[in-house]
Amino acid sequence: MSRLIRAIIDTHALRANLETVRQRAPGTHVMAVVKANAYGHGLVPTALALADADAFAVARLEEGLSLRAAGIDRPIVLLEGVLTREQLLEAARHGFDLVVHDPLQVELLEGFSNAHRFVLWVKIDTGMNRLGFRPTEFPQAFERLQKLRPAPLEIRLMTHLARADAPDGTMTRQQIARFVNLTRHLVCATSIANSAAVLIGAGIQCEWVRPGLALYGVSPFADRTGPDFNLQPVMTLEASVIATRRVPQGETVGYDGIWKAERDSTIAIVTAGYGDGLPRNLPNGTPVLIGGRRAPLVGRVSMDMIAVDVTDLPPVHVGMSVTLWGKDLPVEEIARHAGTIPYELLCGVSQRVPHELR
Ligand SMILES: *Cc1c(COP(=O)(O)O)cnc(C)c1O
16 A cells, blocks of 8 residues: 655665765765664664664764664764763663763763773864864863773764855864864874765865765755765655645635635645645745656645645646655755755654655
């Protein structure tokens, strides 16, 4: 039975994108970022498809636990680290690698009487002003971590870029320069690059890169799409036509009457709404694909449905499948219509949407 809505996940594309990232950052280790349910693609199936990655990165402990429960034994990095003793114990028990970004976490490690030796990623704030030690605080934090007993298995150094997707690379160059200045005399593995940096070749001299979005086949740059970088979109969000109707000229469609038929029109009702993760602010004219042809969304996005003007298409029937984004309809383009970024659309696909692996 064809479902009313589904997110089709192309696992071959995931693997191909990992390969493309490796080609763009040759000789580096790839930490595949699978936080936020693998950007809406399904945490465990995505990690299983990317089993060749050198490590996985998640934001939170619970995400790491889900990966271990699924039998994934690769290194798993907790990007936000841990905040309590209980979490630290769990992290030790499951062999997670920890980002250390705050003096409180250093203290926690100093007070931890446990034989486990962690891999620690010390995060330096080079301008993002979110997480990490400021350049002035970093040397002291680093020294304290070096004195931990038992000694950490390894101390590595990282920073995160605030504007790697910006056409003007000034800030990225500044951040990289700050990081290199602070770390070049230290014998530690390092990591700077997110997807945008990998794709522009910034920070790929480090031992590790940390791509997320690129692995899902999507471009972080507003004016480009994944295929421009030889990346293949992994998720195709597909719904179905549940009804069609004639709407006479002059009548409106949907809540609030924000779209009025300028001519006698044929409208298809499609089974996707904000309850599935479509933004309610998608405007009139946002494209969908029906039978391989583009047609514009008309009227408000409802919880479970949208309306599409199919007047100019060959006959549309109940049961036909409709692509909201994915192959042949870039999520980057839909994000522009919604006034957001593809990250938010992908992460926003809601729990009731089943994933189908291909
Ligand atoms: C989310 C995240 C990434 C991945 O970013 P993309 O833009 O999706 O490649 C890398 N590093 C850190 C610290 C992150 O939080």
